[in-house]
Amino acid sequence: MKVIVIGCTHAGTAAVVNIKEKYPQSEIIVYEKNDNLSFLSCGIALNVGKVIDTTEKLFYNSPENLQSIGVKTNMKHEVLDINFENKAITVKNLLTNEVFEDNYDKLVLTLGSWPIVPNFEGGKLENIVLCKNYDHAKDIIKRSQNAKNVVIIGAGYIGVELAEAFEIQGKNTTLIDAENRIMAKYLDKEFTDVAQAEFKNKGVNLVLDQKVQKFEGIDGKLSKVITDKGEFKADLVILCIGFAPNTKLVKGKLDTLPNGAIIIDEYMRTSRKDVFAAGDCCVVKFNPSEDTRYIPLATNAIRMGTLIGKNLVAPTLKYMGTQGTSGIKIYDQCIASTGLTEEVAKNTTNFNIASVTVKDNCRPEFMPTFEEATLKLVFDKDSRKILGGQIISKIDLTQYINTLSVIIQNEMTIEELAMTDFFFQPHFNKPWSLLNMAALKAL
Structure with missing residues (x-):
């Protein structure tokens, strides 16, 4: 049995390890666009705040480790197309620019998510960065060393954690969100009021109920963030607005939600035979509301990836759904x-x-x-x-x-x-x- 896995962060790593354990004779081939896998992006703020001294500690697996158990890991390889009828994929080696085809018996889509990046005026200015992967983490650490005024856009968990980390490092920190509360999706007002008071007591500038309009700069370098109600000095901006499923590769070829999240059943099967999906590229069953929603969380991803290993040949173990459980420490x-x-x-x-x-x-x-x-x-x-x-x-x-x-x-x-x-x-x-x-x- 030949299994191809596209993308290998949390869901992909879990799927690979569990497939190899259950089917040791299977041929497993991973195609990953980055040069690394299994990076815990939720720890980036800990690295910024120097709770963790090196970014490299945020990995829990490696291409070399997967190779040691018999998995062929192809880093810096981008899958360009999937032919579901012929069970074939087209791949580009990003180091050599070689384009080639490969075939599978079973296909695992763990495509992940990508930060939402609105088309802001001035969005190409230097020192406007994302916060998702290992390269982003290194970029943030490097650029923040000489930054005095740091602006974080988006007050979800990642944005909030980064705001605390930068304040602890002595930066003039501004946190902007279009909602009138931080972490509004996760907590009710009586809880966010306490968290906001912590930030205000520490001198973090909370700019809520304001929408970013554009960025301004001098000689190509960022200098200012303009909202619909004000403007703020900035040497470094980090976009933490949210995430969307990274599913352009399968658009129009698989059943998805309007936002592109792949629809799967309780055994991680997609609308195509022998094609499975897991992690941030998928919908999840949200138990409290008895419906399906898009909730990108690492905890969901590793469970779903594990379930692919259990259900790859025959439906065996059902996905129980999620409650979207999460936690955070603010000061x-x-x-x-x-x-x-x-x-x-x-x-x-x-x-x-x-x-x-x-x-x-x-x-x-x-x-x-x-x-x-x-x-x-x-x-x-x-x-x-x-x-x-x-x-x-x-x-x-x-x-x-x-x-x-x-x-x-x-x-x-x-x-x-x-x-x-x-x-x-x-x-x-x-x-x-x-x-x-x-x-x-x-x-």
């Missing part, structure tokens, strides 16, 4: 969320939405130290099912949200969560878990 605040926020639920579903918020100390007040935590549950008043949750505290209680993810996946109700058994030990918690307390309050 002293540990934050996590899963499922639907109250705002997103009200705007994108027909559920009868309600929510409840509890604030309590994380462990008994007779202990030498304790910290306050805020936990929110979002649920459907009709079905009683829990649809989402968020937590914030100065100590790490984010694992509550992983528990809540399981609760949502298993379609538990407020009543069931209220009486679910959790341990009590004064070093760690109170007799009623925060999750119990929130559910009890909802009752």
